Amino acid sequence: MASNSGIKKPIPEPTIRRIPLYYQFIRQKHKEGAVRISCSDIALYLKLNPVQIRKDLSMAGASGRAKTGYDVQELLTVLEEFLGYKTVHDAFIVGAGHLGMALLGYEGFREYGLNIVAAFDTDSAKIGGSINGKSILNVQRFSELVGRMGVKIGIITVPAAHAQKVADMMVEAGIISIWSFAPVPLDVPENIILQYENLASSLAVLSKKTLQVLKKA
């Protein structure tokens, strides 16, 4: 009986955010033919503390062997399971602007278990278009298609002013997870999973650091 029977404590978000970084490096090493890998290898590459990596991997369900490290193949399997990369989920995008199209056209999400199926918009100039075989559809069909295809994830790439309206529509259609790129907080029922991607926040960090350096010089 391991200590993780009974109450499961939630995995810290910083840990979850780091796991994909480990995964990518390990997969690269795997391609290069590596059979075993140690936390200090990963730490060196990602400039992180090896103890932290060991703890993260342990929380993800991986375990290694003293002296030899982790089995690369095994580690990949465990991390893929943890991250849900093997159970691909369909997603719809609402907002076929540049960002929406960038996400729709990006094939890489498949590897991360996300299959963006189509985009929706109100602009008749965009409706009917497609990218990489993925269509831009009239937003009026959103609800119908969510139901018919059982889509659970919605991605919001409309301007801030329309984001709440879109979120409401998604919730009503049966979407349970929303990834919003609109820089505005959204009101959704508490059982809905909501993740913001806020470029303004990242940019603030970059600008702040840049300003500090420029001031010094």
Next chain:
Amino acid sequence: MASNSGIKKPIPEPTIRRIPLYYQFIRQKHKEGAVRISCSDIALYLKLNPVQIRKDLSMAGASGRAKTGYDVQELLTVLEEFLGYKTVHDAFIVGAGHLGMALLGYEGFREYGLNIVAAFDTDSAKIGGSINGKSILNVQRFSELVGRMGVKIGIITVPAAHAQKVADMMVEAGIISIWSFAPVPLDVPENIILQYENLASSLAVLSKKTLQVLKKA
């Protein structure tokens, strides 16, 4: 003599990331004619702790008045100063794929003090094109134009496999701040400011939560 004379302790990154959220809400309130605002107003809107907001604003250099709260106009000025929104910096993008074009075409960055001037690529099919009057240029001209225009910020939107090469080129050209959207750690001299934007990490958080909910159901 205030307590912030002498040693300046760095502002926590979580604080820096929240300031733009406050700013956006306050600006909206300003547009709606608000003259004063309290931390609990902001807290309610952003679903944060009002004490945290008070502390963040204080670190940004703002101060309010007991009972009345903060002066909206004054607060905006202080936050704009803090975030560097009034001193617009030019930036170049390398990688004119969908994401690069999305960023190049997004006018909103101007408000955040970032002016993306042009994109660079190696693909002759893309070179010569433009979006919103912003050109896609041959990457061979990158270094020359960085020097001539005094550009300090570089944005990397090339595939992971080419990102290090691009980072090297940016550093050599005189770029001091790099915002990388490539999902790979980069090696740059320590005086270079480097900020990663990693969608795989955000997606991992979303997926993890989604999987948990789906398992329950």
Next chain:
DNA sequence: TAGATTGTTAATCGATTAACAATC
């Protein structure tokens, strides 16, 4: 065996939240 590496417990650090005094 000796040494490298994992895994875990304890210590530290930093950020958030609570408590409360100051004040308009």
Next chain:
DNA sequence: TAGATTGTTAATCGATTAACAATC
């Protein structure tokens, strides 16, 4: 004045790092 709100100090919480035992 009384009450609302700021600003700050103290307490709490959570994540990172250090120390060290286990082990292959």
